[in-house]
Amino acid sequence: MSIEQYLNKIPSIKRSTHGTINIDPLQRGGLLTDEAKKALIEWGDGYSICDFCPGALDMIKTPPIHEFIHSALPEFLGTDKARVTNGARESKFAIMHSMAKKGDWIVLDKNAHYTSYVAAERVAMNIKVVPRLESPDYSIDPQGYGTAIEEVISESGTTPALALITYPDGNYGNLPDVQKIAAICHEYNVPLILNGAYSVGRMPVKADKLGADFIVGSGHKSMASSGPIGVLGVSDEYTDRLFIKSSNNKAKEIEFLGCSARGATIMTMIASFPKVVERTKHWDEEVEKARWFSSQMESLGMIQMGDKPHNHDLMFFETPVLYEKSKTEKKGRYFLYKALKARKIHGIKPGLTKFFKLSTFGLPMEELQVVVDAFTEIINA
Amino acid sequence: MSIEQYLNKIPSIKRSTHGTINIDPLQRGGLLTDEAKKALIEWGDGYSICDFCPGALDMIKTPPIHEFIHSALPEFLGTDKARVTNGARESKFAIMHSMAKKGDWIVLDKNAHYTSYVAAERVAMNIKVVPRLESPDYSIDPQGYGTAIEEVISESGTTPALALITYPDGNYGNLPDVQKIAAICHEYNVPLILNGAYSVGRMPVKADKLGADFIVGSGHKSMASSGPIGVLGVSDEYTDRLFIKSSNNKAKEIEFLGCSARGATIMTMIASFPKVVERTKHWDEEVEKARWFSSQMESLGMIQMGDKPHNHDLMFFETPVLYEKSKTEKKGRYFLYKALKARKIHGIKPGLTKFFKLSTFGLPMEELQVVVDAFTEIINA
Numbered sequence: 001m002s003i004e005q006y007l008n009k010i011p012s013i014k015r016s017t018h019g020t021i022n023i024d025p026l027q028r029g030g031l032l033t034d035e036a037k038k039a040l041i042e043w044g045d046g047y048s049i050c051d052f053c054p055g056a057l058d059m060i061k062t063p064p065i066h067e068f069i070h071s072a073l074p075e076f077l078g079t080d081k082a083r084v085t086n087g088a089r090e091s092k093f094a095i096m097h098s099m100a101k102k103g104d105w106i107v108l109d110k111n112a113h114y115t116s117y118v119a120a121e122r123v124a125m126n127i128k129v130v131p132r133l134e135s136p137d138y139s140i141d142p143q144g145y146g147t148a149i150e151e152v153i154s155e156s157g158t159t160p161a162l163a164l165i166t167y168p169d170g171n172y173g174n175l176p177d178v179q180k181i182a183a184i185c186h187e188y189n190v191p192l193i194l195n196g197a198y199s200v201g202r203m204p205v206k207a208d209k210l211g212a213d214f215i216v217g218s219g220h221k222s223m224a225s226s227g228p229i230g231v232l233g234v235s236d237e238y239t240d241r242l243f244i245k246s247s248n249n250k251a252k253e254i255e256f257l258g259c260s261a262r263g264a265t266i267m268t269m270i271a272s273f274p275k276v277v278e279r280t281k282h283w284d285e286e287v288e289k290a291r292w293f294s295s296q297m298e299s300l301g302m303i304q305m306g307d308k309p310h311n312h313d314l315m316f317f318e319t320p321v322l323y324e325k326s327k328t329e330k331k332g333r334y335f336l337y338k339a340l341k342a343r344k345i346h347g348i349k350p351g352l353t354k355f356f357k358l359s360t361f362g363l364p365m366e367e368l369q370v371v372v373d374a375f376t377e378i379i380n381a
Numbered sequence: 382m383s384i385e386q387y388l389n390k391i392p393s394i395k396r397s398t399h400g401t402i403n404i405d406p407l408q409r410g411g412l413l414t415d416e417a418k419k420a421l422i423e424w425g426d427g428y429s430i431c432d433f434c435p436g437a438l439d440m441i442k443t444p445p446i447h448e449f450i451h452s453a454l455p456e457f458l459g460t461d462k463a464r465v466t467n468g469a470r471e472s473k474f475a476i477m478h479s480m481a482k483k484g485d486w487i488v489l490d491k492n493a494h495y496t497s498y499v500a501a502e503r504v505a506m507n508i509k510v511v512p513r514l515e516s517p518d519y520s521i522d523p524q525g526y527g528t529a530i531e532e533v534i535s536e537s538g539t540t541p542a543l544a545l546i547t548y549p550d551g552n553y554g555n556l557p558d559v560q561k562i563a564a565i566c567h568e569y570n571v572p573l574i575l576n577g578a579y580s581v582g583r584m585p586v587k588a589d590k591l592g593a594d595f596i597v598g599s600g601h602k603s604m605a606s607s608g609p610i611g612v613l614g615v616s617d618e619y620t621d622r623l624f625i626k627s628s629n630n631k632a633k634e635i636e637f638l639g640c641s642a643r644g645a646t647i648m649t650m651i652a653s654f655p656k657v658v659e660r661t662k663h664w665d666e667e668v669e670k671a672r673w674f675s676s677q678m679e680s681l682g683m684i685q686m687g688d689k690p691h692n693h694d695l696m697f698f699e700t701p702v703l704y705e706k707s708k709t710e711k712k713g714r715y716f717l718y719k720a721l722k723a724r725k726i727h728g729i730k731p732g733l734t735k736f737f738k739l740s741t742f743g744l745p746m747e748e749l750q751v752v753v754d755a756f757t758e759i760i761n762a
Contacts, residue, residue, distance in 0.1 A: 010654060045412050045413050062397070071383070114629060
């Protein structure tokens with residue numbers, strides 16, 4: 001397709017999923033607040049936030065980015081210092097790249113997000129995986145970190161440069177015992193990264209309370225922000241390595257390439273921040289809704305995997321009852337997607353019937369009831 | 382300041398420069414089109430573009446991102462392949478990180494943007510600078526690349542891994558002779574990166590015609606996009622190294638951490654693309670306006686530095702007439718900023734009177750006349 005052909009196509013680009021009940025775990029925590037929508041328009045133009053830049057993104061006082069990065073965000077994350085990045089994966093890469101070199105080892109959990117692997121691969125690190133329990137738990141035994149660290153030491157003769165734990169993971173919504181994992185890592189002097197892409201902005205999470213040395217979060221995944229944008233929190237112990245400044249420009253930090261979220265993205269994060277802080281205070285209600293939803297799904301013959309009772313809005317279900325049904329449906333394995341679409345429910349990947357994940361985060365009970373009713377109808381049809 | 386104090390401050394965040402004539406070079410090319418503003422709202426929610434993701438950003442067909450990245454963008458950039466990144470600096474880092482290792486050399490021009498240095502520093506490369514001519518030209522002699530490469534070879538015993546040329550630079554708006562520079566670099570088998578942050582999306586520029594192996598551009602600087610977002614074009618010769626896929630996830634490219642501009646940013650770039658393509662066809666009018674503006678400023682006693690006649694909207698002026706005036710003004714060196722602000726003109730950094738840069742890009746003649754009239758009044762006051 002040539003440019004000219006492509007150009008003719010562009011004016012018609014609309015999002016077809018507007019108006020649906022969205023249960024996609026990737027998207028529930030990134031829905032914009034009204035304040036963020038206004039910020040998008042107010043600050044949409046390229047480099048708008050740089051009207052009064054004194055030299056670097058984190059130093060901008062108009063709009064109040066300096067206070068956000070240097071005061072509000074560290075308190076929110078429970079860390080000494082914080083930065084805004086282009087996303088949780090970019091936060092992880094910045095940490096790994098500053099803390100490790102080619103050939104160093106990182107220990108991470110079997111439930112780690114693919115971006116944790118990719119970030120480590122980009123640094124050319126070796127990866128040691130802490131196994132998870134079998135189905136249906138898929139949980140991480142903290143002792144596995146001790147075993148993995150010992151294995152790295154015995155195989156390579158060096159201590160791992162870093163460890164990482166996913167809290168919660170993006171498949172099962174499992175919340176591992178980070179305090180125990182941190183204690184074990186620290187016995188070996190291995191700094192721990194907490195991947196909070198699905199926790200920071202959804203639930204209360206403080207790196208210092210959990211014992212993590214680094215924490216990363218995602219604005220577009222869990223902080224009601226327009227992406228790509230992420231956050232990073234760090235203990236003072238490691239700022240020397242992470243915040244090294246350019247020898248060619250004293251205001252600019254090398255690992256963030258000078259300035260990271262240099263656009264409307266950071267203004268949506270700031271605009272949503274009051275509501276994000278507030279919603280983390282009502283996390284117990286989210287857990288309650290998730291547990292109710294899980295029980296309803298199980299009463300229909302589907303089985304929730306992972307932590308039980310569940311402690312997070314992200315849930316994974318095995319659904320043999322739907323798989324059996326798909327065998328006789330005209331649309332085959334696409335029948336579930338089509339049936340949900342007909343009921344204006346979006347977020348389960350087309351083609352899945354044996355298992356799927358979903359999220360109940362921020363959905364009112366009435367809408368969750370609509371989803372439960374939909375599954376009831378589909379299963380009983 | 383505590384979170385609570387900060388939260389109370391947020392609702393009042395407005396952009397104070399709306400409604401001004403903006404002559405900030407950083408911002409002129411990133412002003413959103415009406416289509417991009419609509420796209421921001423349509424696709425603002427976090428991960429909205431992932432509604433129908435088949436595995437990676439560049440594979441998404443709804444919305445039509447796949448065609449943009451794999452067809453329209455390479456044709457626009459004049460390269461075999463293209464990718465979207467989080468910005469021009471992130472494009473440069475991805476190229477350098479995949480093409481070079483710690484201790485390798487990069488040759489770059491004295492007019493290079495600070496992010497070219499920072500990207501090279503992040504890879505721990507050694508930097509050899511090609512000098513520029515003295516004032517008032519500040520231009521880069523292509524032969525300087527040959528000299529610099531020879532120096533690296535004689536000092537280190539190795540050929541530089543990369544060369545970079547800034548086209549145009551962000552201070553003087555100078556357009557160096559890239560074809561000659563490319564020919565010299567290729568004599569030594571040194572691949573050349575073209576930093577087109579101020580050209581791609583403003584003026585016609587094709588990497589293949591100029592002989593560059595890589596080209597980077599900035600969405601928020603010159604492609605009417607909401608940032609952070611950039612583009613990267615590459616010759617097939619180097620895709621093997623730049624597009625390496627994760628061994629843990631076959632759809633994801635390591636240098637882009639899987640997916641880069643995973644949000645509304647890419648939809649604003651696509652929405653603005655027809656007008657961006659169109660405006661590059663009227664570049665001659667932009668050059669004509671810039672030259673007219675330069676002549677008006679010079680008739681007021683200010684001196685335009687760099688290429689003359691000028692070939693770009695970004696211009697640097699030495700302004701002794703304003704500096705002399707500042708000595709007797711009540712506001713001192715802030716008088717110019719205040720006087721322009723009173724006339725609703727924004728974009729010259731507060732405190733500057735000896736010299737400054739500005740851009741005429743996309744401004745209608747009537748508004749440029751307002752700016753010229755303002756300087757006339759200020760100088761004659």
